[in-house]
Amino acid sequence: MKAAVIRKYGKPDVLQVEEVQEPVLGSRDVKIAVSASSVNPVDFKTRSGKIFFISGLRFPKILGGDVAGRVLACGDAVQHLSPGDEVYGFSSAPTRGGAYAEVMCCKADRLAHKPVELSMSEAAAIPLAGSTAYQALYKQGELQPGMRVLITGATGGVGHFAVQLARAADCQVTGVCHSRNRSLAEELGCDEVIAYDEEDFRKRHGTYDLILDAAAKFGYGSCRPALTEKGIYVSTIPAPGIMLRHLWSRYASGRRGRFVSAHANTADLERMSRLVETGQLRPHIEHRFPLTGIADAHRLSETERVRGKIVIEIGE
Ligand SMILES: NC(=O)c1ccc[n+]([C@@H]2O[C@H](COP(=O)([O-])OP(=O)(O)OC[C@H]3O[C@@H](n4cnc5c(N)ncnc54)[C@H](OP(=O)(O)O)[C@@H]3O)[C@@H](O)[C@H]2O)c1
Numbered sequence: 001m002k003a004a005v006i007r008k009y010g011k012p013d014v015l016q017v018e019e020v021q022e023p024v025l026g027s028r029d030v031k032i033a034v035s036a037s038s039v040n041p042v043d044f045k046t047r048s049g050k051i052f053f054i055s056g057l058r059f060p061k062i063l064g065g066d067v068a069g070r071v072l073a074c075g076d077a078v079q080h081l082s083p084g085d086e087v088y089g090f091s092s093a094p095t096r097g098g099a100y101a102e103v104m105c106c107k108a109d110r111l112a113h114k115p116v117e118l119s120m121s122e123a124a125a126i127p128l129a130g131s132t133a134y135q136a137l138y139k140q141g142e143l144q145p146g147m148r149v150l151i152t153g154a155t156g157g158v159g160h161f162a163v164q165l166a167r168a169a170d171c172q173v174t175g176v177c178h179s180r181n182r183s184l185a186e187e188l189g190c191d192e193v194i195a196y197d198e199e200d201f202r203k204r205h206g207t208y209d210l211i212l213d214a215a216a217k218f219g220y221g222s223c224r225p226a227l228t229e230k231g232i233y234v235s236t237i238p239a240p241g242i243m244l245r246h247l248w249s250r251y252a253s254g255r256r257g258r259f260v261s262a263h264a265n266t267a268d269l270e271r272m273s274r275l276v277e278t279g280q281l282r283p284h285i286e287h288r289f290p291l292t293g294i295a296d297a298h299r300l301s302e303t304e305r306v307r308g309k310i311v312i313e314i315g316e
Contacts, residue, residue, distance in 0.1 A: 003101035009049025064099030153215025284308030
């Protein structure tokens with residue numbers, strides 16, 4: 001099979017498409033003919049070696065977490081999926097990866113049936129970014145209908161799903177993005193858009209019940225004044241300061257700071273599938289690349305200026 005392989009950490013050109021052996025199926029795994037994957041920032045952070053303490057020093061590696069494709073075979077312990085099923089989900093990008101390939105093995109409990117309303121490419125855009133948005137809002141942010149929710153990076157991978165999820169939960173949604181992305185943020189369903197190059201939302205004191213800093217560019221300390229008295233701030237980056245706040249938030253009763261660490265699971269994917277069915281969730285794909293364009297896809301992702309998602313189209 002063909003796969004994009006790295007043999008050392010480095011710049012995007014360390015990604016080389018090669019002929020390699022198919023992965024071996026474990027008892028809790030599903031072997032998938034990969035139709036599409038998508039690029040997430042964790043992929044270029046892994047490729048560059050920035051998170052080598054998680055991804056390790058064993059090479060070659062096949063990167064890529066997000067997958068949509070058709071099941072070829074199931075391990076003995078797999079119950080909810082069968083050969084021929086169309087699935088989507090994500091493997092742990094830094095530790096296991098494997099999705100930038102024609103065939104991958106992924107743990108079955110990280111997969112769900114692909115929504116029929118979506119193409120394979122659309123489905124591949126959702127898993128990691130969508131799950132991060134879902135878990136940041138519901139698990140860490142304690143999302144409730146009627147909340148005033150502010151989302152930074154509102155047109156990025158995580159943020160554009162978060163806007164739609166918060167809208168679907170009947171929240172009042174403020175999106176923060178660059179002024180050039182204002183119209184997309186409105187189309188996604190923001191009730192209000194604040195362009196960060198025109199206004200500093202952090203000066204709107206006491207306004208938001210929940211701030212999801214999806215872009216992870218603002219920080220708890222500077223966002224705190226914009227929270228209501230019991231408001232929650234959620235970051236997508238586990239920096240030391242927010243990790244301590246996260247632990248402390250269990251005992252705190254006022255404003256709280258937390259972070260999200262996306263956990264792949266069938267139940268959350270199925271919850272998002274239901275929102276796709278009802279037309280409340282849809283990925284925005286800005287760029288599509290073939291597997292041979294993987295280095296260019298990484299270069300683009302590293303600009304941190306992508307609207308929606310970058311998809312890698314691999315098989316049928
Ligand atoms: N903890 C987890 O489990 C987890 C999971 C997924 C992602 N993440 C992290 O979450 C972050 C976002 O991921 P993503 O997939 O949404 O990335 P992305 O698709 O590259 O989006 C990045 C967003 O950041 C905004 N941005 C860039 N520079 C900015 C600045 N200086 N000020 C304000 N906004 C800025 C961009 O919007 P504009 O173009 O409008 O500026 C864009 O919407 C990444 O750091 C990623 O590693 C964490």
